[in-house]
Each structure stands twice: as structure tokens, then as C-alpha cells.
Amino acid sequence: MAALDSKQYIIAYLNQQPFGIDIKYIDNIIVLQGITRVPKAQAYFKGVINLRGEIVPVMSLRGRLELPESEYTSKARIIIVRPEPQSAPVGIIVDEVKEVITLEADAIEKMNYDESDIKGSFSTGVGKYGSELINLLNIPAIIADKGSNELV
Amino acid sequence: MDVSQYLEIFIEEAKEHLQNLNEHLLVLEREPENENTINEIFRAAHSLKGMSGTMGYKRMQRLTHDMENVFSEIRNSKMKVTSSLVDVLFKGLDALEAYLANIQTEANEGEEDNEDIINALNDILNEGLGKAAAKSDAQGADTAIAYNGAVKAAEVKPAGADQSLAHGKLKFLDIKIEEHEKKAMVKALSLGLNVVGLTVYIQEYCVLKGARAFMVNRALEEFGEIIKLYPSAQDLEDEKYDFEYSAFMITRETPDKLMRLAANVSEVKEIAADYFKLSEADVALYSKQITQDEAKAAQTQINEAASLKSGSAAAAAKQPAKPVANRSVRVDIEKLDVLMNLVSELIIAKNGLVSISDSSDSALDNSFHEQIEYLERVTTNLHESVMKTRMVPIESVVNRFPRMIRDLSKKLGKEMELYMTGEETELDRTVIDEIGDPLMHLLRNAADHGLESNADRAKAGKNPVGSIYLDAYQDGNNVVIEVRDDGAGINTEKIKQKAIEKGRITEEQAARMTDKDVIDVLFQPSFSTAETVTDVSGRGVGLDVVKTKIEALGGEIEAKTKLGGGSNFIIRLPLTLAIIQALMVIIGNEKYALPLGSIQTVEDIPSTEFKDIQGKEVINLRGSVVPIVRLGTILGCQKPEKEPEEHLVVIVKKGERLAGMVVDELIGQQEIVIKSIGKYIKNHKIISGATILGNGEVALILDVNSLV
Numbered sequence: 001m002a003a004l005d006s007k008q009y010i011i012a013y014l015n016q017q018p019f020g021i022d023i024k025y026i027d028n029i030i031v032l033q034g035i036t037r038v039p040k041a042q043a044y045f046k047g048v049i050n051l052r053g054e055i056v057p058v059m060s061l062r063g064r065l066e067l068p069e070s071e072y073t074s075k076a077r078i079i080i081v082r083p084e085p086q087s088a089p090v091g092i093i094v095d096e097v098k099e100v101i102t103l104e105a106d107a108i109e110k111m112n113y114d115e116s117d118i119k120g121s122f123s124t125g126v127g128k129y130g131s132e133l134i135n136l137l138n139i140p141a142i143i144a145d146k147g148s149n150e151l152v
Numbered sequence: 153m154d155v156s157q158y159l160e161i162f163i164e165e166a167k168e169h170l171q172n173l174n175e176h177l178l179v180l181e182r183e184p185e186n187e188n189t190i191n192e193i194f195r196a197a198h199s200l201k202g203m204s205g206t207m208g209y210k211r212m213q214r215l216t217h218d219m220e221n222v223f224s225e226i227r228n229s230k231m232k233v234t235s236s237l238v239d240v241l242f243k244g245l246d247a248l249e250a251y252l253a254n255i256q257t258e259a260n261e262g263e264e265d266n267e268d269i270i271n272a273l274n275d276i277l278n279e280g281l282g283k284a285a286a287k288s289d290a291q292g293a294d295t296a297i298a299y300n301g302a303v304k305a306a307e308v309k310p311a312g313a314d315q316s317l318a319h320g321k322l323k324f325l326d327i328k329i330e331e332h333e334k335k336a337m338v339k340a341l342s343l344g345l346n347v348v349g350l351t352v353y354i355q356e357y358c359v360l361k362g363a364r365a366f367m368v369n370r371a372l373e374e375f376g377e378i379i380k381l382y383p384s385a386q387d388l389e390d391e392k393y394d395f396e397y398s399a400f401m402i403t404r405e406t407p408d409k410l411m412r413l414a415a416n417v418s419e420v421k422e423i424a425a426d427y428f429k430l431s432e433a434d435v436a437l438y439s440k441q442i443t444q445d446e447a448k449a450a451q452t453q454i455n456e457a458a459s460l461k462s463g464s465a466a467a468a469a470k471q472p473a474k475p476v477a478n479r480s481v482r483v484d485i486e487k488l489d490v491l492m493n494l495v496s497e498l499i500i501a502k503n504g505l506v507s508i509s510d511s512s513d514s515a516l517d518n519s520f521h522e523q524i525e526y527l528e529r530v531t532t533n534l535h536e537s538v539m540k541t542r543m544v545p546i547e548s549v550v551n552r553f554p555r556m557i558r559d560l561s562k563k564l565g566k567e568m569e570l571y572m573t574g575e576e577t578e579l580d581r582t583v584i585d586e587i588g589d590p591l592m593h594l595l596r597n598a599a600d601h602g603l604e605s606n607a608d609r610a611k612a613g614k615n616p617v618g619s620i621y622l623d624a625y626q627d628g629n630n631v632v633i634e635v636r637d638d639g640a641g642i643n644t645e646k647i648k649q650k651a652i653e654k655g656r657i658t659e660e661q662a663a664r665m666t667d668k669d670v671i672d673v674l675f676q677p678s679f680s681t682a683e684t685v686t687d688v689s690g691r692g693v694g695l696d697v698v699k700t701k702i703e704a705l706g707g708e709i710e711a712k713t714k715l716g717g718g719s720n721f722i723i724r725l726p727l728t729l730a731i732i733q734a735l736m737v738i739i740g741n742e743k744y745a746l747p748l749g750s751i752q753t754v755e756d757i758p759s760t761e762f763k764d765i766q767g768k769e770v771i772n773l774r775g776s777v778v779p780i781v782r783l784g785t786i787l788g789c790q791k792p793e794k795e796p797e798e799h800l801v802v803i804v805k806k807g808e809r810l811a812g813m814v815v816d817e818l819i820g821q822q823e824i825v826i827k828s829i830g831k832y833i834k835n836h837k838i839i840s841g842a843t844i845l846g847n848g849e850v851a852l853i854l855d856v857n858s859l860v
Contacts, residue, residue: 036850037742038829039787040836048829048842050850053497055842057833088830143832 005105009127011134012079012094015067019094020101020127020136021079027089028080029097032072049078049091056080058091064142065122083140090143101134103127108136159259162207164482166252169203172196173245174555177238181558184233194223199391200248202359209261212251218273219244225277239562240272242555322424324349324398327382329430333400336379337430338438340402345376348407349428352414353396353421362391368417369399372410376403395421400428485581488542495531495538496731496825500844502531503822507846532823535731543578546624546633549588550575553595557620560599567606567617568599574624579631583705583725587633590698594635594721595620597695602639602719612716614638626727630707630749633723642713644670671711675699706826706840708857710807722807732826734843734853735802736819740789743851744815745824745843750857752803752810754818759797771801771812778803778810781859786838792816806860813856826853 009020044063407425603618707725840855
């Protein structure tokens with residue numbers, strides 16, 4: 001990619017930590033609404049919601065990243081993402097959504113990760129934004145079922 | 153010529169013709185003398201040739217043409233139908249199907265010339281006819297016409313036509329004249345007009361012979377009135393005739409003049425015409441009738457005479473009334489899908505209104521409730537109608553199976569017959585598209601593993617020819633398809649051995665397994681009992697794939713078998729996919745939908761009636777022992793504070809088995825729209841989907857059958 005290349009990220013918070021999600025994956029951000037539990041699903045999947053007549057599965061990002069679960073506040077949002085433009089949408093619950101930032105390519109530190117380390121593959125790199133370091137999430141890896149057996 | 157707009161129609165129709173050919177060839181093999189079949193084959197082959205020619209698919213046209221030559225000789229009783237001949241013809245059909253498949257995917261017929269098939273066809277022709285030399289020349293020349301299409305017909309005389317010309321060109325002499333037609337002829341004679349019979353021969357390379365016949369008739373009608381056409385005008389228009397047809401005219405002209413005039417129409421090879429003479433007795437009889445009629449209605453005669461002058465207008469009226477045209481349209485399935493989705497949305501919206509009207513009783517007047525009920529009726533009817541438009545007879549899938557069984561029979565060296573019933577049973581189009589492969593698997597299994605060799609059958613005192621049955625029928629909200637054979641049945645001991653060998657089960661487990669459990673093992677992935685892997689089956693990717701596919705369609709499969717008596721695979725499919733009637737229940741504090749189709753009854757059972765037998769809860773329901781399934785425990789729902797004194801038990805039936813599902817509350821029956829919950833979320837088999845309730849909530853649909 002060219003040096004001038006910049007990407008926009010939405011900054012979401014979990015446990016007061018910032019995480020960046022590439023806006024190209026994002027379909028929509030909605031307030032938390034009634035979720036229907038799906039029995040026997042992966043533990044991090046909270047269930048399904050009705051998004052304008054479409055059934056959308058919703059996962060807890062805390063659960064997926066193995067962070068401790070806590071009560072969601074009124075600031076909690078469901079970020080609707082599509083790992084591929086054509087694929088079905090999935091909801092990701094975060095504590096809070098703050099802002100959209102633009103990161104130049106040189107502000108992104110790529111991370112090398114071990115393929116076998118599932119949690120490691122959830123991050124594409126670290127973004128430097130002002131004084132903050134932002135964990136940039138690898139959405140397709142998070143959505144994919146890979147490694148879920150270990151996590152359930 | 154730009155033919156792309158006709159491509160879709162061409163593909164559809166070509167498929168129909170090919171299927172037709174396949175079916176009739178099968179019949180022909182069994183009944184080589186069946187004239188109707190030969191004619192039908194000839195017609196289908198001929199239409200196919202014309203169509204592919206028009207579309208510019210030369211290779212396809214050439215192959216069909218050579219096949220047609222063979223059919224033509226069979227029809228003229230110059231050749232006998234032999235098994236090897238049918239083999240070659242089937243190969244030809246396969247090649248045509250390959251062309252068609254290519255056309256469908258790439259919009260061109262591909263490069264394969266299929267010379268071997270064409271050579272085989274020509275060899276058969278030469279051999280069958282004996283007089284090889286002269287004929288094959290003509291044959292070859294004829295092929296050339298079809299192939300490059302540019303050669304004028306006058307230069308070559310096609311082979312088939314020669315004989316027909318030889319035994320009398322005046323074919324109209326053999327045609328039976330109806331009474332009222334005779335009467336018209338007599339009347340014409342009495343008016344001093346000529347009655348002329350004509351037989352028109354169209355060039356064999358003519359593609360639009362329907363249109364050609366129309367042009368000839370129009371030319372003729374300028375000089376008189378056509379009172380009879382054979383075949384009928386409708387058949388001519390539909391190209392349901394070979395290359396010649398006959399007409400009877402009332403005219404002032406002489407036959408010679410008519411012949412000259414009509415021969416000017418291009419692509420007409422020849423016209424034979426002569427005065428048509430009625431027998432003396434007929435003339436006497438009908439003149440008398442006419443005089444009587446005239447007395448009654450002198451007016452009619454004036455009209456007739458007038459119409460004779462104006463010619464064509466009256467002729468059109470005289471022709472038999474056109475039968476009601478095929479009152480159907482082809483609709484893209486995607487458009488129906490859109491319509492179906494809209495109906496689903498409408499039902500969700502309607503459910504929303506229903507829940508509002510239920511919750512606020514006093515505030516709303518009666519007319520609101522009435523309107524809601526009216527809306528409910530309309531949406532239900534609308535849903536049914538849309539569903540019906542998507543229903544396709546299962547025939548379109550199963551009609552290729554007789555051919556498949558024939559081929560398998562040859563390949564496996566076993567004689568077998570396929571008997572099919574219920575081909576008219578209808579299923580949703582999406583199911584139809586998917587059900588073909590599973591059925592094919594089951595049929596192949598039946599042919600390969602199910603049926604014993606002919607010798608073994610004879611030894612066992614059975615009819616040496618094996619039978620395979622494919623029965624489809626509707627059963628309540630389901631369509632059932634059974635694939636049965638009268639073969640050896642499934643040897644459960646052998647399966648147990650195999651399963652132990654493969655480490656699937658322990659010997660202990662094997663000893664405890666019922667026959668039914670054993671058969672379930674067959675549906676596990678990569679399990680095959682076949683000793684050898686054959687071309688046909690035995691790779692072990694059979695039954696589990698079948699099962700997965702059928703379950704993906706919302707159906708289920710079970711197997712029954714009798715050692716020495718055969719096996720029966722029973723597939724149950726839901727009639728409709730998208731919208732079902734469901735019983736809404738509450739378990740814990742969650743709402744679930746149970747498809748109504750499998751529910752027998754709902755019972756109130758005191759908890760004291762729950763008996764513990766070997767660690768399993770059962771109840772005695774009117775004499776039968778029914779196992780209890782605690783849905784709440786399976787689904788991990790919140791448990792009620794204390795065990796209630798009475799349980800609501802939904803009795804579910806799957807095949808022969810019953811089970812009781814414990815629920816906490818009933819909400820009622822509701823029409824629900826099934827939606828998928830997507831592939832990301834791990835889908836336990838008990839959850840078959842989700843639905844949106846009237847208030848926007850999502851409720852999961854439980855596949856209770858998977859728990860029985």
C-alpha cells in the first residue's frame with residue numbers, strides 16, 4: 001500500500017481500552033436491544049436480534065476476547081459488521097462507541113502473530129493515535145468460528 | 153440473426169425435447185414395434201434439429217439430424233430396434249445434453265464434434281439398410297445440407313422423401329373425410345365449383361415449417377377456400393407434422409394452376425394436386441340433404457357464396473376453433489422469491505397488528521378486530537397462492553431416473569425395473585432443485601447394494617429381475633418419498649462388524665444396539681459396507697450426504713429393512729419451506745415455536761404420572777409408553793421455582809415413535825415465517841431457525857423431531 005494510504009477506524013471501548021474497527025466492515029451501529037438467547041451456541045454468542053426483519057446473530061466482544069463480562073450500560077452498542085461485503089451481517093456488542101479516526105499507514109504498527117495463537121490473530125496491528133495505542137481488530141478472524149472450541 | 157433473446161426458451165424447450173426423447177427411447181427399447189413412440193421420438197428429434205439449426209448450433213443440429221435419420225428408417229420399418237442401437241442413441245442424447253449444458257453455461261455449444269457417435273449412427277444406418285453404397289451417399293449429402301445450411305435443396309434429393317413419393321404423391325386420397333366436409337364438397341360441386349385435393353411437400357431442411365405451411369395456405373386461399381387441412385391447422389402451426397400435409401379446396405381454378413401457384417412459395421419441394429372425386433352414393437346422399445337444408449335456410453347459401461368470393465376471411469372462420477392456448481407463463485424463480493419475501497413481511501406486519509389488537513381490548517372497537525381478522529384471511533390466502541405458484545411436480549426430477557436405472561442395469565449386469573408412482577406430487581421449487589441428488593444416491597444404492605445379482609435372486613426363489621420402487625405422496629403437511637427395493641435388505645450384523653472394525657462402536661455397544669440403531673450408523677459420515685468401491689457407489693460418501701441434504705431442506709429420512717426382503721428409505725419433506733403453522737410455547741421465560749406438523753396432542757399430565765425407568769422419564773399415555781423430554785433442561789432455560797404439580801406435555805410423533813415434550817406454558821397457534829439464524833452461530837440441531845413475532849421479538853423454532 002502506498003504511504004499516503006489512510007484508513008478510517010471506529011473506536012470502540014471495552015474495559016476502558018480502545019479498540020479500532022476498520023469502517024469498511026461496518027454496516028451499522030445500533031443501540032442495545034432485546035437479544036434472544038440461542039441455546040447450545042458458542043458462549044460468546046449472546047443470541048440473535050431482529051434487525052429490520054432480518055435475524056442477526058450477536059456476539060459479545062468481551063466474551064470473544066476473553067475479557068471479563070460486565071453489565072452493559074446505556075452506552076453499550078451493537079456494531080453490525082460484515083466480514084465480506086456479500087456475507088451475512090453479525091452484531092458485535094461493545095461497551096461504548098466514541099469516534100471515527102483516520103490513521104495514516106505509517107501510524108499502524110503491524111503485528112506478527114503466531115497462527116496457532118487464536119487470540120493473537122484477532123489483532124491486525126496497533127494504531128498510534130496521539131498518545132493512545134489502539135488495538136486494531138481483525139474482524140474476519142473474530143467472526144470466523146475458528147478456535148471457538150477452545151473458547152467455549 | 154440475433155437469437156440471444158430466444159436462448160432461454162431454446163434451452164427450456166430443448167431440455168423438454170431431450171427428456172421426451174429419453175423417455176420414449178426407453179419405451180421403444182421395451183416395445184420396438186410401438187408406432188406411437190417412434191412417431192413421438194421422430195417429432196421430438198425433428199423439432200430439436202430445427203431449433204438448434206435456427207439458433208445456429210451446427211454441431212447439435214448435425215448430431216440430431218443423424219439421429220433423426222435413424223429414427224426415420226425405424227419409422228419406415230426399414231430397421232429393427234436393437235439394444236446396441238438404443239445404446240448409441242442414448243449416447244447421442246447424452247452428447248446433446250452436453251451441448252445444451254455448454255450452451256447454458258457459455259452460450260455456445262463447444263468444440264466437441266462427437267464424430268464417433270455420428271459414425272456409429274451412420275454405420276448402423278448402412279448396416280441396417282443393407283444397400284449401403286447408394287444410400288449412404290444420399291445420407292452424406294443430406295448431412296451436408298444440414299451442416300452448412302447454404303446448399304439449395306433442389307440440388308440434392310434427401311433420402312427419406314424418395315420412397316414416399318414413389319408410392320403415390322396424392323396422399324390426400326387416403327384421408328378420411330368427415331360428413332360435414334363431404335356435404336360442403338357436394339354443395340360446391342352443385343354450384344359448379346371444383347373440389348381439389350392437394351398434398352404439399354415442404355423441403356426437409358425447412359426450419360420454420362409451421363410458418364411455411366401458413367404461407368402456402370395463404371397463397372392458396374387467394375383462389376378459393378380451404379375446407380380441410382390434414383393435419384389440422386393448429387397442428388400445422390405447431391409444426392406437428394412431417395414434411396408433407398394435405399388440403400382440400402373449393403375453387404374455380406384447376407389443380408394444375410394451383411400447383412403452379414403454390415410451388416412459387418419458397419422451401420416448397422413439390423405439390424401434388426388433383427380433382428377430388430366423391431363416390432356417387434355420397435353425392436346422392438348429400439345433395440338430398442342439401443336440398444332439405446336449403447329449404448330451411450336459404451340464407452346460409454348466400455353467405456357461403458359471398459364468403460367464397462371474399463376468400464380468406466371465411467376460410468379462417470371455417471378452420472377449427474383454436475384450442476385455448478397454453479395458459480401459463482414462465483416466471484423467473486427469483487421474482488417468485490421476491491414475492492414470497494414480501495408475503496413473509498406482510499405476515500409479520502399482520503402478526504404485529506394482531507398482537508396490538510389482542511393487547512388493547514377495550515380501547516378499540518369491534519370493527520378493528522373484524523378488519524384484522526379479514527386481513528388475516530387475506531394474507532393466509534395470499535400466502536397459499538404464492539406457495540402454489542412455486543410448487544412443481546416432482547416429475548421434473550424423477551423423470552430422468554428410468555434412464556439412469558437402465559444404464560445402471562447394463563453397467564452392473566443386473567436386470568432390474570424401476571416402478572414410479574406419484575410423479576404428480578408437488579413440492580416447492582427450491583426443494584425440487586435440491587432433492588434430485590439425494591434421490592439419485594438412494595436409487596444407485598438400491599441398484600448396487602440393495603438388489604442381489606440375478607442368479608442369487610433366482611436361487612432365493614425371487615423374481616430374477618429386481619424391482620426398485622420410487623413412490624411419492626402427500627401426507628398431511630409433508631411430502632413423503634419412498635425409495636424401496638426388493639433386494640437382500642440390510643445385514644445389520646455386517647454393519648455392526650464393520651462399525652466395530654472401524655472403531656465407531658465397541659462390541660458391548662454393538663450387542664445392545666437395536667436394528668434401528670444399527671441402521672442409523674449407516675447415515676454416519678464415510679461409512680460404507682460395500683466390499684469394493686465401484687463406479688456406482690461404495691465410496692462411503694452416500695447416506696450421510698443424503699441425510700445432511702434432506703435435513704438442510706427441513707426434512708428427515710429414515711430407513712427400514714428386512715433381511716432378504718429389501719430396504720425402504722423414507723424421506724419426509726415439509727410441503728412449504730418459508731412459512732409454517734406453529735404452536736407457540738413458553739419454556740422458562742423464553743418463547744419458542746414448535747412446528748405444528750409433528751405435534752399430535754397436548755396433554756396435562758400430573759407430575760406423579762412421570763415414571764422413572766432405567767434413568768429415563770416416561771409416561772403411560774393411553775396404554776403406550778412415551779419417553780419424556782424436558783425441553784427446559786436441554787435448552788438450559790431458567791427452571792421454575794418449584795416443580796409444578798401438573799405438566800404440559802406436547803406429544804410429538806416422528807414416524808412410529810412418540811415423545812412428550814415438557815413445556816411451561818402455551819401461547820397458541822400462529823403462522824410463522826422461518827428465518828435462518830446464519831452460519832456463524834453454532835447451530836445445534838434442535839434449533840431449526842428463528843422467527844419474528846408480532847411485537848418484533850425473535851423466537852427460536854425448535855426441531856422437536858430431532859429429539860424423538
